[in-house]
Amino acid sequence: MKKTIVFAVLVFSFTLSPGQDLTGKQIIQKVNDIMNVETSWSKSKMTIVTTSGNNRTFVSESWSKDRGEKNLVRYLEPSRVKDQAILMLNNADDIWAFFPRTQRVRKLASHAKKQKMQGSDFSYEDMGSGDAFINDYDPKRLDDEKIEGYDCYRVLLSRKPDSDLSYSQLIMWVVKDNFVPVVIDYYDEHDAQRVLKRLVASDIKVIDNIPTATKFVMYNKNDNTQTEMELLEVKYNINLDDEMFSERSLKK
């Protein structure tokens, strides 16, 4: 599930000190840079709420390449879905799935960015797939604010008129020390006053010299549900073959 699951944070450059007076655009550029890791691998745990109201927990492995453009997720647990895999290409515009029971690969959907990700409260576009934060929104720095115990920059991202993304605007709290976005509020497409979802990231750890938020909770204020995700293991900048992100390799 690409960086949406990994949400690994890579600080490419420490040339800008935290105290420096940055514009909203510069902050978002930094966020975008550190979120778009060239390659990554992670093992994660995600708990969803089923339509009957029960919790269901999945453990999966994910590989991401080309700064999140290609993603492969393979389920490990529960046993019922072991080895089931999902391949997302073109920033989740194209999705394929592999089903071990039938040993078949199926193309599931195109243009599914706005869809819910596997019964969770995350959608594929929530985490700024590709360069969405840069290309689809106009950033504006707001007053700084302390949130979740971090001194943060607060940035308003207003959707550009030609963008087709689902949110009218985002407000992002970015940790001054490491440019990790710890809170993102997602606003209704038609009502810029109404928060639809809030993502809260926590447990920032330095992994491979990269500050990485390892716990995420997406609060869906529209459905009053929440999805928790935890990164159990993460590796960055590993060697990943392009062949791995193909329909053929899904069966492996």
Next chain:
Amino acid sequence: MRDKILTKLADLHSSHPWKMLTGAIIVTIMFAFFAMQLSINMQMKDLMPSGDPKVDQFNQIIDEFDTATSIIVVVQGEEQRIKAFAESLAPRVVELVDTTQNVRNKQKILELENKIGTLRDQKKIADLQTQIKELQRRINFKLFQRVDYKTDTDFLSNHALILVKEDDLKNTGDTFSDPNLVGLLTNINNSLQKEYVEREKSMSTRDKEDGAVGFLDGIESLSLLLEQAVGGEELTKDEVQRTADKFLLGEPYFLSYDKTTLLLNVIPNFTIMDRDLLMVGFEETQALVNNLLIQYPDVRAGLSGDVSREHDEQVYSQQTLGYTSLIAMVAIFLLLVISFRMWVAPFLAILTLVIGVIWANGLAFLVVGRLNMMTALLSVVLLGLGIDFAIHIIAGMTEWRAAGDSIQEAMRKTFVKSGKGIITGALTTACAFLALLVSRSRGMKEMGIVTGVGLLAIMMATFIFLPVMLVLRERLVEYIRKKRGKTIVKKRDITFHSIGTAALWLSKRYVFTLVVSAAVSAILIWAALHIGYEQNYMKMEPKGLTSIALADTITEKFDLSMEYALCLTNSVQESRELAESFRELGTVAMTNDICLYLPSQKEQQQRVPYVREIDRRMRAASVKKTYSVSDLPKLKEELERLEMNVMEMQDMAFIGGQDKVDNKCKQIVGDPENPDAQSIFRRLLEKLESQKGDIALQGLTNFQQYFAPYFKEKVLKMCSTDPIKLSDLPVSVLDRYSNSARDKFMITIYPSGQLWTDADMLNRFVDDMERVTPKATGTPLVAVAWLKIAARDGRNAILLTLTIVFLLLWADFRNPKYALIAMIPLLLGVFWMVGIMQLSGMLLSFMTMMGVPLILGIGIDDGVHVMHRWLNEGKGRIFTVFSSTGKAILLTSLTTMLAFGSMVFSVFPGWAWFGEAMFIGVGACFVTTVIFLSGMLGWFERKT
């Protein structure tokens, strides 16, 4: 002036007891007549302010939409049996008539016709003729207009495809291009394996899940029938065609996901406001269901829906009020017997109370017409309060008679000395209740007026009826004594020395007493401020009511809340736009509106090319007559492919958390976690392998000969591209979604969660509804609006009550300091009440919150009586004050506590909680009065 009236009244009682008794009986009969007309309406909307737009909208829907009121028959059992039960029941229900009023109506018609013969005024004659027509309509009144338990397949058969969304036509249109079995299976598989296209953002997960389950249901039916065919079973034309219909149009019956529960929606010819018809309609339907169940012993059935709920609540509320009142009266009687050590006077007190309650109920009918959820408690509240008056009269009469006064003299003294106190006490409490008249909500306002006026009615009954009975009793006692030659009246000391001793001890150690009072109060105030609010409104629902238990069954089996919002629109277009906005909300599971059957002209036009293409391809398809061995490999391949497609759907559903789809798939392809679970396709394939070719081929050919031509004909019929207009819709659909003038349309909006068990969900749902349109209404919206209004009303009522009580006491004591001191125990008592509730694990609810303004009116009496007596007795008489008045306030508190305490036995938990809260509150006020005032008065006496 007051003394003169009281003396005159006392004299009338002692000199003309029989005349007074006759008068009291006549008045009682009159009020009893009115009291019998009094009904209870348990609907939340009746608590709202009159003229509230939400209530007006709600009432308009109830008035104009037949389907807004219904009886839901819930039938449970095996699928085929419950369908058969429904088919037997439905036609019988619509035949039901009300005959209970026939004799009365015919008699009235006769009377009116005779009256017309004597009249010349044409206007009056016309009026009477209208009345006659209405009465004639009520003779053998047809109770129900129809029973909805199946979808209107005729309309769907003609227009099904134009009703399908454009994206779905794109995704699944190919399915309808070949009527032959193998071709159909191939098309289904191709459609399932096609890349999914979706533009419809507003389609909720619920809609998608239901759509998928419906589709899988059709596949399951088709596969099961094929299994029978291949196994050599003889298929009838009818069952093959039914399966084809089910595949094409879905399940016609209102069946639950697991197919064990079926609903019949019985639409009456009356509204929920027609109380008599409602009761008859329910009882007749219940009787019919019970009779039919004898023929279907394996089926269970019961009634739910708003009519049934109204019936059950009506019956149970009356029953519960009946037996709780009886418990209260017996308990009060026993208490009085023990404390007065006699039984005749307590019996007379209870009799007076019953008469007073009859008067109060009669007045309630005249003032408000019907009781609501809050005022239904009138009788029990008045039992607790009204007995106080009788206690004072009996105590006075007993005291003066024991002192040797004649009957007339004793009655005069009782009236003059106790009467004034009774009047002041009654007026103070009644004023406190009447302060609720400033409330916005009708519930609070009626509570104030009904209780205030009721209390005055009981006071009047006590002044008129009880003294007469006491006079007659005294005459009888005197007569018996004379006859037996006894002249000495037995003296009874009815004071409580123990209270006096305790109060004296506390007053002497006033520092200790006040410090302890303050410390205990501080703890209880802290606890009171931390009390929670009951978020689960379902806990307020009565236990054991069938209608409510079955509503839970519907919620569980159909995954649908029975509490939904409604919205009235002025046009189809408005309905379409609002329904679209509602569907986008996360709190909405689904909406029901006319646009399901009436897409916009633009939408219809967009769908036409797809429908025409289906029509073209189906027309071109030829119907295969027989199956040969050469067809089997392809058939097996497609069955295997279908099995895999369903398995993949199942796996995606599991990951996506769509449990209903996962469960449906389990029924078709088995449970991956259960190796013993069977796949229908596996069984079918095994039969194809194992059966002798001839049997399988013959079976397939039989299936094909019935299925393919019918399927083709049906699909072609469904391909009609004639624009659908409002007037084309069948009556059953129109009646469900529009009024009889067809100029108003109703949207039903079902929430995605349980509203009554989750207050947060309720508030979010209501907020969402109101954000879309202020026209949204329905019980959930009315309930939330009422809670807000009630909270504001309650706060205002508390402030006003406190002000009124303070002013009355100031006027009474002629000293604001004394008025304030008399009120302090009351204020502490309220905090103690809430604090004790918190410490004992109770939560506030809207019913218990209602108790706070009431307790202000009730609890003040204790402090007032003690202060009065202390001022009258003078310094150094604390022992006497509390021995005598202490006993009176103990008795009145205990009787009130018993009355409220009896409500613990109510089947309505909300009422039981109210009773518990009031029990604690009255007790707390008594304790704070004795402790705090003992200390305070001790301090005063020391100071002066």
